[in-house]
Amino acid sequence: MEQKIINFPIVFHFHQPIGNFGFVVEKAYELSYLPLIQMVESFPKLKVGLHFSGYLLEYLTAHHPEYLDIIRDLAAKKQIEIIGGAFYEPIIAMIPEEDRLEQIQMLRDFTQEQFGLETQGFWLAERVWEPNLAKVLNKAKIKYIFIDDYHLRMNGLTEEETFYTYITEDQGAKVIVVSINEPLRYLTPWKPVDETYQYLLRNASTEPDRLICLIDDAEKFGVWATTNDICYKKGYNGRPWMEELFSMVMDNPWIHNLTLFEYFEKFEPHGLVYMPTASYDKMSYWVLPTPERITLEHLLELAKNKKIAHSEELIKFLHGGFWRQFLVKYYEANNMHKKMMYVREKLRWVETKWGRTERTKEALKEIFKAQCNDPYWHGQFGGIYFGFMRRNIYQYLIQAERIMEEICQETEKITPKVVLFDLDKDGREEILMETALITLYFHPFRGGSVFEIDHKPKGFNIQNTFQRRKEAYYKDELEYIVDRWRRYAFYDHFVTDELTVDALMKDTYRELGNFLQIHYKSEVDQQEEIAKVSLWAEGKVITDNQVNLLRVDKIFEILEGENEIKITYAIENLVNDPIHVNHLTELPLYLTGDTKSILFKSDTGASDILEPEMIPTKGIDIHAHENDVKVKIYLSAPCNVFKYPLETYARIDGGYDSVYQGTVLSFMNPLDLPPNESISWTISIILS
Helix, strand or coil: CCCCEEECCEEEEECCCCCCCHHHHHHHHHHHHHHHHHHHHCCCCCCEEEEECHHHHHHHHHHCHHHHHHHHHHHHCCCEEECECCCCCECHHHCCHHHHHHHHHHHHHHHHHHHCCCCCEECCHHHCECCCHHHHHHHCCCCEEEEEHHHHHCCCCCCHHHHCCEEEEECCEEEEEEEECHHHHHHCCCCCHHHHHHHHHHHCECCCCCECCEEEEHHHCCCCCCHHHHHHCCCCCCCCHHHHHHHHHHHCCCEECCCHHHHHHHCCCCCECCCCCECCHHHHHHCCCHHHHHHHHHHHHHHHCCCCCCHHHHHHHCCCCCHHHHHHHCHHHHHHHHHHHHHHHHHHHHHHHHCCCHHHHHHHHHHHHCCECHHHCCCCCCHHHCHHHHHHHHHHHHHHHHHHHHHHCCCCCCCCEEEEECCCCCCCCEEEEECCCEEEEEECCCCCEEEEEEEHHHCEECCCCCCCCCCCCCCCCCCCCCCCCCCCECCCEEECCCCCHHHHHHCCCCCCECHHHCCCEEEEEECCCEEEEEEEEEEEEEECCEEEEEEEEEEEEEECCCCEEEEEEEEEECCCCCEEEEEEEEEEECCCCCHHHEEEEECCEEECCCCCEEEEEEEEEEEECCCCEEEEEEEEEEEEEEEEEEEEEEEECCEEEEEEEEEEEEEEEEEEECCCCEEEEEEEEEEC
16 A cells, blocks of 8 residues: 655744844744754754744844754755745735835845845745736746745635645746645644644645745744743644644654655645735735624624535635735824835835946835834734834935935935925825925825925824724724824814813814815915925815814925925905804824823923823923934914824734724814904924
8 A cells, every 4th residue: 555645844934023022022033043053953854844034034143143053054054944935024915016026036136145045936925916026026036935825715716626736827927826724723732732733734745846835934833922931842742843843743753754855856836826806815804994804703703603505615715805905904004104105115216317326226225114014004913003114215215215315415406395296105196395394294185284294304104193093803892993094284273162181082072164075276386495284175074063164274384405395374264244153173192102202392391291281282292212302393372282192993913902002183273264254373393
């Protein structure tokens, strides 16, 4: 009787988002990265694949060169294969083609330089697949990529059919696909090793090319929950789980442990396959709008527990949405992504005039950093909910812009500048207003609001806040707030005298006007030393069951070389009756997540940035000591300023965490306007 065998490649994926806190990376190193590689080292005949994202390799080079020595030793002993990828771990479908190729080559060069190894495989970040990627991967000389077996099952392949490799192609350009086994992802390390053994035994075959791949995040083996204790200490029976797994592989000749490089030296792909746009199964659920995600996850739960008819068929064919929809679900992600694409286009323009130089390469690297995928979505971990991750994206992009401006200004003056273009690609024009020190982005059609304020010398977007939403995983007992409006600045609200800071913070106050939905008209003015944007609209305000007509004008001005933004407001009563109402406009700010380092002062003294309060004042001074960002606000006349924190709940590693998303300052001015009369005032914001 012919012996049944199974090919069993093992691959570990090591990744940290660029700019992550050092103590977080060190914890992962201590709990997972070091003990995992030491365990591999203790099994000299074991073969594994390793993928490291570029930023983590840079970190390890700087902080743990001894770790790379271990990797080099394993490479010399032919125990490992290094898997390639894009350097800063972008979703490659979401970045320009030339950047895909350059980031792939960056990691390939780094791997060759550090370990003397060529890479053939490619780690597809979050396994986000789009069919046209085959062509660019082929162009980059990638032999094979990893996808989930879910990608194949979406096209009707059986579990058994996923135990082989396949070729996919686009316009004749081919790449091999290797599927990550889902059952093993749920068995390892959450169940005793024997369950992995039994799964492999059940699916072993006399066919020599059958393979089942254990491919997973290195952090899962040591960082997550109790996995350090399971993997490297007590396991399930007093023996470290990882040691027991590797021993099982070594002690059973029918389990053929090999690298994928070695596998493809022996076997050809099983045939041709085409995959739909996909990521792993849960990602397709997370991207859905919250009500639809709740519905889908409920259906899947019923099907898994066989509580509805045709459960097995439903599980096979139920799937969610498309990764790109995260840019719609979270407009904050789209703002970052489209700014990245805009800055990338600026660099192309600079290179057409000045060529590819060392300085333009510096700018390009900053853009590559801003392409790191983690801040653009939300699922099992914080992702876009983390303010520091969003802050890093803006910092890299603003730094790239500064480098380009320094290149250009050697020969020509490029600021001040005011331009109209469709930045966010929704079919309507935004306004960009820019000087050498400050950039503002406006949405005329969203109430004439401002959605980004960049202070270039600090590389900082002070408006890096986040709208409070309901997530599908919120439980009924959780007290959370949902914002009615996007968290943009200088919307025009009209409110009653009874407004309280609590009603503002909980977004339960009564809105009297319709200016939030109005498309403001605009006029831009770009002079030699000043940039100006004027916005105006006429709208309705209802007071005491009476419909009033008002006109709101707001003018934003920045002088070249100055750190000050001047906003001049004028509101006119357009009817023949007097009106009494309060105008309120808001400035949401995110300066740092370290709120204890923020000093907040007003005319009434210092207070906690997290304390909701109403302050009668003519000036505000905020200093975030952690990154030395300062914001000073001067009002032409005293008014009541409401201050309150924006806090969200996010699921982070299985639990709920309250996450600080910024502080909102709301400036309320009373309007007592006779018929056809107007009132005006100014707000000055100084950044340093």
